[in-house]
Amino acid sequence: MVLTKKDLKFLEDKSFELIKKADRMILEGFQKDKTIKNKDIRDISTNIDVSVEEFLKDKLKELLPEAGFIIEEGKSTPSNEYNWVIDPIDGTKYYSGKVPMVITQIGLLYKNKSILGLCSNPFTGDIFSASLGNNTKINKKIVKLDMKKTPNESIVDCDFGGLDQNIDSKIELFRYLVNNFYRVRITAGFLHPYLITGAIDVIVTYLKDRTQKKEKFTIDYSPRFILYEELGFVKKDFIFKNLPIMVISSKDLMNSFVKNYEQFKPI
Incomplete structure (x- = not known):
C-alpha cells in the first residue's frame, strides 16, 4: 500500500x-x-x-x-x-x-x-x-518564510551532545560558528523546530547519536525533517576536524559551509 x-x-x-x-x-x-x-x-x-x-x-x-x-x-x-x-x-x-x-x-x-x-x-x-x-x-x-539571510544576519542553534573525547573539536566548531554567524545558541535541540518560524536560521548537530544510538536519533529528529523539507530547507552531513555533524539551513546559508570545503568535508 x-x-x-x-x-x-x-x-x-x-x-x-x-x-x-x-x-x-x-x-x-x-x-x-x-x-x-x-x-x-x-x-x-x-x-x-x-x-x-x-x-x-x-x-x-x-x-x-x-x-x-x-x-x-x-x-x-x-x-x-x-x-x-x-x-x-x-x-x-x-x-x-x-x-x-x-x-x-x-x-x-x-x-x-x-x-x-x-x-x-x-x-x-x-x-x-x-x-x-x-x-x-x-x-x-x-508557513511562508523569507530565507534570504547572510551568515552575518543568521542565528545558529547547536546540539553538541554530552562529554566525550571530541571536546576539542567541538570547541573549534563553536569558535568557527561564533566568528562567522550573527549569534550562536545551544538549546539541546529545543529550538530546532523553530527553524520554520525564523527564530533560528541554521541547525548544527553532532551526529554521535546517529551512529551509536540510531533509534534515539530517529525518534529525536525524523518528525522534524519533513517540516524543513516542505519549506525548502536543505540538510547535509559534514566532517569538521573528525567531528561528524549535520547542518540544516536554507540553500544560501548552506553554501557558506559547502564553500569552506577545507574545514567542512561532505560525508
Missing part, C-alpha cells in the same frame, strides 16, 4: 487532533508529583511520558493498522515499510524540573524516509505540521 498525498493530509489532520489531546495530558501533569525512572546515566522518564506515549500509540494504530512503531518509552516494533515515530515529551528533564521547555513529536516514516511530522509546544499551543506534498504549517496555516 502506497499512501497518496490525500492520504497523508488525512493522517496529518487526524494526528493534529491527537497531539492536541496529548498536550492537554502533559499540561495537566505539569504541576503534579511524578514517578521518575532513570533510563541511563543522563536520561529519565516519567509516568506522564509513558501515559502520553501509550495514548498516542493506541490512537495512531487505529489510523494506520499496518504501520509499526519506533517509540521512546516502550518497546519499538518496526515494520519494513511504514512506521509511526513517537516522542511523547522531548525535554523530560526540563518537564520534571518544572521548566516549560518541551516538545511533543509524532512522525511517520516510509522505508526510513520522513513523510509526515508534527511537533507541538504544549505551553504555547503551537503545533507545527507537514506531510509530503502538503506544505509546512503552524496551527494549520501554511
Whole structure:
C-alpha cells in the first residue's frame, strides 16, 4: 500500500487532533508529583511520558493498522515499510524540573524516509505540521518564510551532545560558528523546530547519536525533517576536524559551509 498525498493530509489532520489531546495530558501533569525512572546515566522518564506515549500509540494504530512503531518509552516494533515515530515529551528533564521547555513529536516514516511530522509546544499551543506534498504549517496555516539571510544576519542553534573525547573539536566548531554567524545558541535541540518560524536560521548537530544510538536519533529528529523539507530547507552531513555533524539551513546559508570545503568535508 502506497499512501497518496490525500492520504497523508488525512493522517496529518487526524494526528493534529491527537497531539492536541496529548498536550492537554502533559499540561495537566505539569504541576503534579511524578514517578521518575532513570533510563541511563543522563536520561529519565516519567509516568506522564509513558501515559502520553501509550495514548498516542493506541490512537495512531487505529489510523494506520499496518504501520509499526519506533517509540521512546516502550518497546519499538518496526515494520519494513511504514512506521509511526513517537516522542511523547522531548525535554523530560526540563518537564520534571518544572521548566516549560518541551516538545511533543509524532512522525511517520516510509522505508526510513520522513513523510509526515508534527511537533507541538504544549505551553504555547503551537503545533507545527507537514506531510509530503502538503506544505509546512503552524496551527494549520501554511508557513511562508523569507530565507534570504547572510551568515552575518543568521542565528545558529547547536546540539553538541554530552562529554566525550571530541571536546576539542567541538570547541573549534563553536569558535568557527561564533566568528562567522550573527549569534550562536545551544538549546539541546529545543529550538530546532523553530527553524520554520525564523527564530533560528541554521541547525548544527553532532551526529554521535546517529551512529551509536540510531533509534534515539530517529525518534529525536525524523518528525522534524519533513517540516524543513516542505519549506525548502536543505540538510547535509559534514566532517569538521573528525567531528561528524549535520547542518540544516536554507540553500544560501548552506553554501557558506559547502564553500569552506577545507574545514567542512561532505560525508
